[in-house]
Amino acid sequence: MASSRPRLRGLSAPPLFILLAGVGAAFFVLPLAGLLVRTPWGSAWQLLTSTEAITALRLSLLASLSATAIAIVFGVPLAWIFARLAFPGRNILRALTVLPMVLPPVVGGVALLAAFGRRGLLGGWLEQAVGIHLPFTTAGAILAETFVAMPFLVITVEAGLRGMDLRFEDAARTLGARRWTVLWRVTLPLVRPSLVAGAVLCWARALGEFGATITFAGNFPGRTQTMPLAVYLALETNPEAAIVLSLVLLAVSLVVLIGLHDRWLGAS
């Protein structure tokens, strides 16, 4: 498959096109370069290993990985339903589930409060009957990140399922495999590249989540203050620390995205 991909054809593109692409690329590279220039390299390590930074980093990893796990558990079945089942209102439901991708995250946070807050639709009951209190807790931060990040997994996996050759599933079924077996042994392995890509995108989005988290879960070090929140507050008191913390987020995301690209294309 890989050999049939068009390679190195770019040079035949019109010069204007290449120029526009160059401007487009510079638009993304320059802000990064700006950050690098401003980074206080001398004190970077000290800033990075400060208690606040370590606490925020640890919480960010915990929250974003948990959010990704939750997104996989609920998002894969959702993607499957969108790809395979025809039912009335499917398009509306799909639009609703990917809405957080375009919704301002702060609005998402307010909506989460309206659902899971103390006076929310479900929140009052959760607190009274089950004793679960979500706002201002790490669980709340995870919920906020899941809300914003899960759509990335759903649409990626759905696209994978739609692009899949259904004959493999049919063959398995004619050979007597039960539905769970088909799902586990045929469908999921076949969409694995999409699943991996979706999970990684979801994780990267969760890692960078800010607005919904600060609105729904608040900001408290060690409990709900994830890296982006720590960066935001540090920007006001200690801009150098904020830049170093941002660089960590950038580096992690960049490594993931570069790795993802090879894996995604290489595995298809």
Added chain:
Amino acid sequence: MQPKPLGAFTATALLLAACGNASQPASPTGVGLSGSITVFAASSLTAAFTTIGTDFQKAHPGTMIHFAFAGSSTLVAQVQQGAIGDVFASADESNIQKLVNAGLTAGSPSIFARNKLQIVVQAGNPKHVTGLADLSRSGLVVVLCAPAVPCGRYAGQALQKANVIVTPASEEADVKSVVTKVVLGEADAGIVYVTDVKAAGAQVQGVDIPDPLNVIADYPIVVLKDSQNVALAKAFIGYIHANGPRTLARYGFLPP
């Protein structure tokens, strides 16, 4: 409305300002003022400054006052990063001092209002909060401003004076977010400015903090060095000093 001699005085004041005498107070009226300015102002000033801005524009047709409201420390960071504006009004002196130290201001800041702290609770005070000491009660969800924000630092000072240790559920990035958390019912109490309680209306109410424990916040205002319209910036600050106190008092601010 303005008697003629005042106009002459204004001309003199403007002339002095044009001569680069930065310590000269801004002109009391603005004959010939035009153009627009951007005012960076602490979020606790949102309602009062919006009203004053409208009044000023009415008094001086052809002028336009734009506001950017945010936490004082956020605004300082923005100006330090090169945000262009004309006037800066902060909720504390230490933030504006950062700009003065960085050479980003023209002239020295002047105090135009004061504010003090109040405990904000839901309307009807369902948790029966009577003072700072109640905030350490277990089961009470308390939200404060982050220590980096003026309201957070003041709240810390007040709690220290009262010898009360509070573990907040959240340290919000600005004072309005603290009020919002109480309005939405997520938090039972927060420490904010008297003016924020007043601005939030009937959904919340304030519990007074006695003066010995309270912290008085001075609100300074200054012209920024990169101002493109110094005349209008000075006129606006002059207007705040002359006509502002009455409007500011309506929103709960104390006179300087």
